Amino acid sequence: MPVKTIVQAVNEAMEIALEQDPSVMVMGLDVGTNGGVFRATEQLQEKFGEHRVVDTPLAESGIVGTAIGLAANGMKPIVELQFMGFIYSAMDQLCSQAARVRFRTGGRFTAPMVIRGPFGGGVHALELHCDSYESFFTHTPGLKVVIPSSPYDAKGLLLAAIQDPDPVVFFEPMKIYRSVKEEVPDEAYTIPLGKAKIVKEGEDLTIVSWGAPVHIAKKTAEKLQSEKGVSVEVIDLRTLVPFDTETVINSVRKTGRVIVMHEAVKTSGFGAEVASRIMEEAFLYLESPVERVTGFDTPYPFPQVEHEWMPNENRLLRAVDKVLHY
Structure with missing residues (x-):
């Protein structure tokens, strides 16, 4: 292929x-x-x-x-x-x-x-x-x-x-x-809109993301597994609307801890909607508050500092430590 x-x-x-x-x-x-x-x-x-x-x-x-x-x-x-x-x-x-x-x-x-x-x-x-x-x-x-x-x-x-x-x-x-x-196959195929993908299965923590940050989440999850024995589930939403509530909620009920990661600014970003859905449907399963790793509430910065502005592995690791030790 x-x-x-x-x-x-x-x-x-x-x-x-x-x-x-x-x-x-x-x-x-x-x-x-x-x-x-x-x-x-x-x-x-x-x-x-x-x-x-x-x-x-x-x-x-x-x-x-x-x-x-x-x-x-x-x-x-x-x-x-x-x-x-x-x-x-x-x-x-x-x-x-x-x-x-x-x-x-x-x-x-x-x-x-x-x-x-x-x-x-x-x-x-x-x-x-x-x-x-x-x-x-x-x-x-x-x-x-x-x-x-x-x-x-x-x-x-x-x-x-x-x-x-x-x-x-x-x-x-x-x-x-x-x-x-x-x-990627040469022939035609479709992926249904509204169906998230479990990129990596895990038991201790769920990371929900979409777009480029999915790869940071996966890399970090693999590092945590190999170095600390922390089992992280990574979900790629793929489609924000329609939103695959079922896949996210089932994961949260299993792990009890959630981080939502996206590039957009934090305030009113779609991560807030994900967190709200989780609170509505899986609140009693949570072991810690839902954490967000996002862009900051500023215009997109100059190239010299964009890596610090964007979600990155270091910021994600800090969030992981926070939810695991809440």
């Missing part, structure tokens, strides 16, 4: 969707001739033509607004934003229009579209390129929010998102675009 990166898996998923469904199209800045800023759409225009892989003007509100109209009238557009940080210009279109089409029309129209693009830090880029905005969209009823952490998941989740009848915001962790590799 071939080994692929997340970028390659995303490209392959779009190629399969374009081949299988004539209503699928790709649109965005430089997605055609240049293949996108990270080459995620490389060679797609060459294979499928300018009418299905469309280079758009530099206007995110126009791109997303056009995609909504296309989606409501039978197409399945995949919009690439060069960086998810540029999505502010399209918030009205996405949150006021795309998310409400089904509700507003009583089911007469839907918006089967995917907004995808890179996000997250750790690559020494500037603030708007690196921010984590997922909680903006988890707070918007009508949108689904997906964040893969591996090439295999990226391909299967993206194909599922393209087939979904509702708008999906698909965040692609920039830090691990090419650094994480694994075997």
Whole structure:
């Protein structure tokens, strides 16, 4: 089985969707001739033509607004934003229009579209390129929010998102675009939205994460197992909306201790929602309060200090010690 990166898996998923469904199209800045800023759409225009892989003007509100109209009238557009940080210009279109089409029309129209693009830090880029905005969209009823952490998941989740009848915001962790590799089948497959993955099983502590921090959690869990005999369960949510409550709660009832880890700032980050769900459904199983390891409540910092700002192994180890010795 071939080994692929997340970028390659995303490209392959779009190629399969374009081949299988004539209503699928790709649109965005430089997605055609240049293949996108990270080459995620490389060679797609060459294979499928300018009418299905469309280079758009530099206007995110126009791109997303056009995609909504296309989606409501039978197409399945995949919009690439060069960086998810540029999505502010399209918030009205996405949150006021795309998310409400089904509700507003009583089911007469839907918006089967995917907004995808890179996000997250750790690559020494500037603030708007690196921010984590997922909680903006988890707070918007009508949108689904997906964040893969591996090439295999990226391909299967993206194909599922393209087939979904509702708008999906698909965040692609920039830090691990090419650094994480694994075997990925060439053929089409889907991973159901709303199903978390247990990356590592454990008995003493649960770490819940998504995106690039999943790999920090797994590495730290393996270190704790080998050096201290601490058995850590690592859960990759993969999909924030729909949220897999069952997998998380079953793990918490087993371990009794939980850390939620994400790159977004702490206040009103999705980790707060995870903690709240745990308190509602597994409070009596907890041996310590739910701990969060997150970005700080500041704008994304300059590259010189971003490693200290982002969740890292040292901060996670301190959190582990805190919950184990509460």
